[in-house]
Amino acid sequence: MFKVWIDAGHGGKDPGAVANGIQEKDIVLNVSIGIKNRLEADYEKVQVLLSRSTDVFLELRDRTAKANAAGADILVSIHCNAGGGKGGFESFRYTSASENSIKLQDKLHKAIMGKLGGIDRGQKAQNLHMVRESKMPAVLTENLFVDVVDDADRLKQASVIDAIIDGHVQGIAAYLGLVQKTKEDKPLSQRDINVPSKWAEVTWEEVTANGYFDGTRPGAMITREETAIVTNRLRKNFLKLIAGINGNVADMDERLKKIEKEN
Missing domain, CATH: 3.40.630.40 (Zn-dependent exopeptidases)
Known part of the structure; x- marks a missing residue:
């Protein structure tokens, strides 16, 4: 090896x-x-x-x-x-x-x-x-x-x-002097994690442009840490939407936490 x-x-x-x-x-x-x-x-x-x-x-x-x-x-x-x-x-x-x-x-x-x-x-x-x-x-x-x-x-x-x-x-x-694997030796499904699948290209560009992902490794498995980051970005954007363009996001965040505690 x-x-x-x-x-x-x-x-x-x-x-x-x-x-x-x-x-x-x-x-x-x-x-x-x-x-x-x-x-x-x-x-x-x-x-x-x-x-x-x-x-x-x-x-x-x-x-x-x-x-x-x-x-x-x-x-x-x-x-x-x-x-x-x-x-x-x-x-x-x-x-x-x-x-x-x-x-x-x-x-x-x-x-x-x-x-x-x-x-x-x-x-x-x-x-x-x-x-x-x-x-x-x-x-x-x-x-x-x-x-x-x-x-x-x-x-x-x-x-x-x-x-x-x-x-x-x-x-x-x-x-x-490596020897290439035969088709039988290779996994049934292979892909380049650095290239988005055709069916996901448009969506991947949109979520990258909107700051949810950094644009790298579109085909890689997502970790719990990465899931937490994306979820938190979504949460903050929902708060902004609820508060309105001129609203106070910090106040809305506190109100949401209070509601979560009460329930």
Whole structure:
């Protein structure tokens, strides 16, 4: 069983690069979860571990420490870029990278560019924590620029996110020599949790625009915490409706609590 460590950069109080209505931390989390789901669904004998699966902040040292402790076979750190002029895709290994890190970078870079297209900024080496402190072959990918309008517009498209995910999956599978599952091995029903079902697209856009959901992971299971948040947002909107545009929502909230206690 191969262990693949996928690191979604930034998170929580650290949004990463922010521009054109995009936060890096959101894009890379969606991509990371997509990579995990697709790799495990489509290939045999692979386990994908995530630095984070929610919007939380982790120190760099904690990310690599966990990956090293888990005995991961490879590490891929997912990022979006900023400040790059014309934009595009690039990947990084450590300045004194092992031969296996170089091979992993080559497989990943070519697979992602094959799916993503656009400007190829090249395979580069840099003294970055995630690729320096990892004990296994490690690569960091920079998937388009949030502050370049053309790239930002692409990052808002589900098909582009899907291409980024697919490129990472194919690159990892090629490096590790993973074997694809047969149809008999795959679950009867599979879907990409980052893409809304056709029948729900319009409703999903509406509830996102109205602030009930943040627009990410439309196909994921909802937690009790998320249910509580959505229910509370609905409750507050009902109070506003009852109180009227010029009413006092706080007073209405207190009156409602009093009624609930009495009953």
